[in-house]
Amino acid sequence: MSKYNLDYLDELEAEAIHIMREVAGQFEKPALLFSGGKDSITLVRLAEKAFRPGKFPFPLVHIDTGHNFEETITYRDKMVERIGEKLIIGHVQDSIDQGKVVEQTGKNASRNGLQTVTLLDTIAxxxxxxxxxxxxxxxxxxxxxxxxxxxxxxxxxxxxKRQRPELWNIYNGKIHKGENVRVFPISNWTELDVWNYIKREKIELPSIYFAHNRDVITRNGQLMAASPFLNMDDEDIVEHKKVRFRTVGDMSCTAAVESDADQLDDIIAEISASKISERGARMDDKVSEAAMEDRKKGGYF
Amino acid sequence: MNILKFFTAGSVDDGKSTLIGRLLYDTDSILADQLEALQSSNRKNDDGSIDLAILTDGLRAEREQGITIDVAYKYFQTDKRKFIIADTPGHIQYTRNMVTGASTAKLAIILIDARNGVVEQTIRHSYLVSLLGIEHVVVCLNKMDMVGYSETVFNAITDRYKTLAADLNLKDVTFIPVSALKGDNVVNESEYMPWYKGRSLLHFLETVDVAEEDYGLARMPVQWVVRPQTEALHDYRGYAGRILSGSFNVNDRVTVLPSGSSSVIERIEIFDQEPAQAHAGQSVTLHLKDDIDISRGDVLVNSDHLPKRAQLIEADICWMDARPMDDSITYLLQHNSKLTKCKIREIIHKVDINTLEKQDAHEFKLNDIGRVVIKTADELAFDVYSENKANGAAILIDSRTNLTAAALMFRAVAD
Incomplete structure (x- = not known):
């Protein structure tokens, strides 16, 4: 009788692939939500591992706020071409033009909250x-x-309060018409796991994850990229700093951190030592202690 | 480095959230902004120190009620191992959440308040640990600071628990005296209990052997058939799935169930790798020498160690839905990738989980546990849960609501 242990990255990968294949097996019309961030890039890699040499049994869906980092869009288009899979884009601008949502005003205006409507419309x-x-x-x-x-x-x-119990590795994907399921294959991964996986798999990332020089302003103690999408006034002082982004969202809600890490190993070392959690660099969570709970109840990712 | 998934059972009053908070805090797993949110919170211990329990109280409803209402998952790592904690509530009405958290765990931490010793709740939690076949049990006697760090108290409670563990057939049980509030023996060894010679809780978690054993029961449910149908890969037909148990080698003879046809493994693929062998836990794509009809819901097994095959099955059941069991309706049963219809044929007994007494029963409600006979529309290829958990469990789905209604653990083919 032999004994063996799976290495943690192999175990996390195998679990995620299993979950993706369950989605393929249980649903009629699944989709993969792709933001251009490192987590969804990791999902694309996992989908390749789950379904190649076959095609993905789902398209990629990008909910585009219009306030993107240019580097993310360049990356997205190049990647879609490389993998040869279908990309569907839902535009927040369309939701605004249709009068379904109203652009926020004021200094901290962001389109982040508006994405939910566009996402639900795209799903429908x-x-x-x-x-x-x-x-x-x-x-x-x-x-x-x-x-x-x-x-x-x-x-x-x-x-x-109405969550279904999730037992063993058995997933109940049964739903009524009109409902849908959000599936999170990397639920059990940490930020550091994602970075170690990216390194192991030699996955290419948008350049803004690595340290670069950029004009930034300081808002509520956080560094924001200076851009036409940010409502700036005379009190905002533009500085030129070497920064990188730990998460990639919309330009008006994703904060940068000062960093010299321009290589994967440096980023991994930086995160291992870091004392600010990843979502600490997201303005949208700072609003209140229950911010995420409220947004999820409202249909957020 | 590997991963240990464990879960904690105990009530709010036993200091369970504090224990988890302490593990995270003393391993430097709390990040600065989380700590900041913690320090600015109004909740403090009587002595003004940070209330570590806040770290695991996730949802607003819980903060308002001061209880844990659902399973919360927490992650931390040391240089020896990665840990995933399922923090499960101890209240009686939430048995289903504990079963959920326990179903994927390899180790259970049972918390006992040293002032109270083994109470009804301890029996309940230990019974569930035994029912779900958790391999390792750590009994933490908490609040040792409130009983003067007394060895006599510790010994009296462990003696009582050992009787219970023997009754429940728990195999690997370890006792650790701790104070989650003060930090004794959680991460750091205590200076107040020199009589305790064992490891601290964290040290134990880092070193307990949780390697998968291979009992030769190779099982892989087919989740998806990979068929590129391109010109270059016209004949490519790969069976994708995650190996539940055992291992598969190239040239192994395998049987496909329920059809019973058999073939030989030609190739094992893990994306661009082609290993000669693959183990439980790995997601793979298998290729067979013969062209046989295989689809999602079928299971590939080692032909030398076939699973049981039946439609009438005796199973332990934990009812998880607010709607009571109804033997007049047809449920859906999901056994890994296999989905079939199912009826409850007979209730053998219900277990009073406070006294462990078996009782006759005519109804099963939320959080009830017992044994039933089920009848499935299609034959199932299963193993007995106590011999092979991964292929011995299933869920019932109520097709009226689509909710997960029950957890099933197969015990035997019924007569």
Missing amino acids: LHKFDACIGGARRDEEKARAKERIFSVRDEFGQWDP
């Missing part, structure tokens, strides 16, 4: 019954309680 338009996302439980304490298969009602709402 294409009749997606499952959306794979890159959320992780270590990011935030509401996420720490969310299931891997997370059922949303037809308004996209998550109800923490």
